[in-house]
């Protein structure tokens with residue numbers, strides 16, 4: 555039976571426990587499993603790096619939400635990315651990265667994987683001609699993020715899938731910002747979806763985790779092999795927290811998006827604000843593509859201060875309800891200065907962000923309170 559997104563979020567992989575009837579999947583805090591005679595495994599479980607029932611539940615939920623066939627849960631988003639890239643690439647291969655990739659992804663490829671012989675080129679993914687020029691015979695992966703962090707740029711997933719496949723490369727989409735509730739890249743032609751489940755999937759700023767989902771059975775098997783062989787698995791407690799968060803993803807994303815839209819409108823009309831970067835705004839350069847491939851515009855928003863870096867730092871420090879902190883995607887609103895915080899390591903690189911930029915992760919508090927806080931912070 556094919557069911558709706560919210561039904562899958564609550565039920566996929568989460569049947570009541572057969573032994574007790576427990577409605578909530580138990581946290582299986584065990585490293586090993588009793589065998590009924592040598593090799594007589596119950597349910598296929600032998601050792602918790604290889605498999606753990608709480609992680610299995612999360613993995614089935616991730617696959618169901620992204621409309622894939624294999625879901626895999628990792629210790630962090632970067633652990634998922636590392637396992638993926640070292641599975642589908644070999645030394646000497648080449649990866650195309652978005653010109654404004656998540657800083658951690660850029661560091662992983664440009665500093666950690668480069669020592670292993672992986673090559674990379676950052677490209678503006680909105681420029682398909684530049685992308686075609688960057689592709690080499692050794693290009694194995696085109697890496698896409700949409701919307702991007704922290705500039706909220708939008709890339710056309712279906713168009714990129716076509717270019718990647720013509721070149722014999724995989725299209726990987728980091729779907730962390732949108733979440734599967736708003737955007738399902740596998741249905742648009744992507745080969746693998748990556749998540750930092752730390753963000754919207756977990757949703758409560760209480761866990762670090764990552765995920766991979768694919769609809770390609772062969773690739774799924776390879777990635778599952780690597781998950782066990784490389785060992786960067788999600789622990790059972792972390793898997794449980796993400797699973798708990800996923801149940802309310804739909805209602806949270808609706809509120810995140812509604813609050814962000816109101817705040818975008820407010821900031822647009824404020825004299826201290828030079829520009830508002832939110833794909834829900836009709837004059838955002840990626841608005842039409844976002845409207846086509848997303849069912850909402852999400853809760854992330856950035857804006858530039860007319861008064862420059864000093865004004866941006868002041869807003870961050872004056873905000874009270876918006877907590878000054880890195881990360882995103884939790885129920886509480888966060889504010890940060892990417893140039894000095896999340897993206898400080900990009901200074902002097904192609905990923906450097908404007909110094910007058912402030913990023914908001916808009917939470918699900920009452921929007922009037924959020925607006926009042928920004929009003930006083932901007933005054």
Ligand SMILES: *Cc1c(COP(=O)(O)O)cnc(C)c1O
Nearest residue numbers: 630631632656658730750752763
């Ligand atoms: C946070 C984040 C990551 C990295 O995930 P971790 O869980 O912090 O390892 C990757 N991509 C994006 C877009 C992120 O926001």
